Amino acid sequence: MLVRRSLAAVLSVGALFLAGCAGDDLANDDTADSPESSAAADQGSVTIAGQNFPEATLVASMYEQLLENGGYTVEVKLVDSRDAYMPTFPDSVDVVPEYVGGIVNFLNTQKGGADAKPFEAGDGEQLASDGADLLEGAGITLLDVSPATDANAFFVTKEYSEAEGVTKLSDLEGKSVTLAAAPDCEGRLDCEGGLSDEYGIDVTEVLPLGYASDQTYQSVLKGESELGETSTTDGTLESQGLVILEDDKHIQPAQNLVPAVGADFLAEHPDVEDILNPLMTALTTENLTELNGRIAVDREKPEDVAADFLSQEGLL
Template identity: 30%
Template structure:
């Protein structure tokens, strides 16, 4: 089983008012589920996926307000009651919301956020969807074959021949470069700081041989890169799961079982493929979500 402080309620209400409705159905006042999503592709897909599934299974009007903002805005909307559900990441709940030190045990992180959110915020973490959107190290197919790279530990004897390309944030954070090099005893030929969008170009052109990435980034699929297994489990777990207000679960008793239909359904590879459909193929997140739900037999 298996990302800072919450802004004022007024801010969340203001941002929510700027969202858009994915599903519109006339209903009695209060008879509506509001799904929100953060401001990046994966969350856009997840918001529509959750919203469409709830609409189909519960026969309740569902409003989707995607690209709402960062964690503070999405979580603030939940706290204020202006949102009922969104997909959050266990590591984000653990580190950014509960302000705990990063931990590496996925089950421990899930159990702690589940208990704490229920007690402090009257919110329930449901079953994880399956994918872990955490940091990962990526190399080209050619580099993987040349040096026999399958896992991060394989880098140790060859690190002195490799240039690492990364953004400044990864260089500074303890769960980034400092901890990585210490845990795996790595000493790279050089480390180049660059804008996140330039890392893939630098890798493809041979300026660097290794980059950091997010494990569900669609550009991994686009560039046919190899993700190295984090065999010492250094990177913290960021498993995605529906986070739901308990009031909503009480109002709609079938909501829990409906959202748990997503449990374990999407791994990192498939989530990267879904993200690539939006980021690379320029499909609409709403269409990608609906197509996936139909493929899985979850909606008609």
């Protein structure tokens, strides 16, 4: 990480030196280094890809607004699952709002197959370090790891929890359940695979209704499924009469938010690091949960919530 930042600093200094040689008028212009002039500069285009669930949409909008403010022309492509965008990253995708455990273990499974031992570090920085070789081999660089973390979680209705005496996932051992979850859940060690193999839960069927989607909530509320997949920062559960079950066997690796950037793209655009890293510092698990609630419960638009947060934090 230190080597990458040093290179970025050298490139930035070089860029300033060349700008200074371009003409005395620019060098003597007091507004040349102002935020307004920086934002107006044409930095080229950037493609953001990510998953299409509320939190990912929110964070992608934050990236989009910050990069546009930094002078980039931004295209955003949101899809159903990581499987859909990773084959194009980093070849035709430049930046992805990611989760440390998610991307590291995706690359690990891609290289070692479905039976590859997952990376399980509970600390985001450590997990990023553990996956450094995989990331480098894929041509991907992780920027600063945020303290905000959002792991997969599984919920039931309060009624089911109380009636069955279920408060943690191990309480479901030996029970047969239908699971409403993301389309790529089946077999994943942090989803159906872990529930079956580590917890001994008899998952009779996985309904691909989406990650933290209305369809998944409704499936559980209506009794079609006993168990649903969401996130630990889901701000809607209490208002719906739903409760998260404790992951007491810790099948979820650290899932700190982190910008994943194509290594070649970052070498050509080192300023992206300075644009996105302050956001990672500003985000916390607590404020992320609150922002998610504004979208899911209060029905505010993700782009409006993103703009409000960025403005309050002094990032725009």
